[in-house]
Ligand code: C2E
Ligand code: SIN
């Protein structure tokens with residue numbers, strides 16, 4: 001039995017399989033699709049009809065993938081990757097046992113497990129679905145440094161004699177997968193920290209204004225709604241959501257007495273104020289990061305006008321990047337319907353009238369049209385993020 005768990009002379013096919021799978025996994029960046037692929041490849045190796053995958057979360061196991069070739073398993077079990085179902089990580093379950101011991105566990109007949117074993121099989125799903133679980137190979141996902149990070153249950157194996165290396169192979173594949181999962185998790189947490197930093201820096205840049213957090217949130221959500229209505233790709237919608245947070249980054253360089261002046265700006269004050277567009281872009285422009293470049297594009301372009309009468313560069317029409325044209329509408333609408341040091345909040349109808357009136361002069365008519373088409377959701381964003389100070 002134990003021999004089965006050790007890879008003998010690896011065949012060329014086995015190596016080729018591992019290479020292909022590794023490359024495929026390397027390209028998959030979406031965590032739940034990634035785990036689905038890990039489970040799928042592992043099942044392929046041993047010809048398992050079904051399987052599930054758990055990741056370790058403290059002293060629990062999160063249920064994150066489930067597959068069955070013989071029936072539509074989604075009728076009986078749902079996998080919620082946002083808020084996964086969790087089971088205790090103890091020796092009482094097969095997955096728990098294998099994850100705690102860090103060794104593969106082979107069960108020949110799930111419905112007749114020896115009474116002396118600490119674990120038992122829960123027949124509930126079989127009863128509900130009519131599926132018959134026979135063999136289970138519980139395979140830990142073991143990382144060289146992090147230890148066991150998860151476990152797979154591969155169900156109803158059809159290993160042919162000529163492929164007896166396959167359990168050894170799946171064991172190696174599980175190790176490779178564990179490394180990739182840990183890398184992806186680190187990448188995702190770095191990415192989340194990076195995106196949150198952009199958001200917090202955007203909030204910081206508005207810190208001297210009255211409502212900061214709420215204002216930045218409204219700009220982000222409104223810009224994304226417009227981008228969605230304009231048919232931008234999901235990637236572009238997310239990019240504009242994050243990058244719009246920094247549109248006024250340059251305001252950190254504007255003196256308080258100008259920024260918070262509770263009155264109309266004098267000509268010289270206005271000249272200083274207008275610098276905020278360029279200053280924001282100056283701070284960001286040399287970055288190699290695509291998202292920070294978009295932040296710079298939006299910072300410098302959000303006060304340009306469609307007819308060429310905006311600042312700082314007097315660009316017109318499609319010379320102004322689309323993202324900046326979108327944020328321009330979101331920004332002005334938000335500035336109008338909310339209070340500023342220098343102005344009262346306008347009624348929504350008045351703000352809409354101004355935006356419609358300036359379609360084709362200040363604003364790109366296509367952006368105004370998209371904005372008006374989705375005004376119901378834009379109003380909901382205003383309600384959701386009310387002034388917080
Ligand atoms: P902001 O307050 O975030 O306003 C963004 C944009 O909304 C403005 O860009 C303008 O296009 C529009 N907007 C805001 N309030 C009004 C308004 O009462 N009437 C009209 N027609 N449009 C309005 P803009 O003009 O390029 O201003 C950029 C920034 O300069 C403003 O950002 C604000 O921080 C500052 N600012 C503009 N005017 C004044 C002012 O009279 N006093 C003070 N203290 N600051 C001002
Ligand atoms: C937040 O909204 O606090 C998280 C930051 C982000 O979504 O980028």
Ligand code: SIN
Nearest residue numbers: 230231232233236322
């Ligand atoms: C689009 O797909 O219409 C958006 C293009 C862009 O973001 O530049």
Ligand code: FE
Nearest residue numbers: 247248302303
């Ligand atoms: Fe601005």
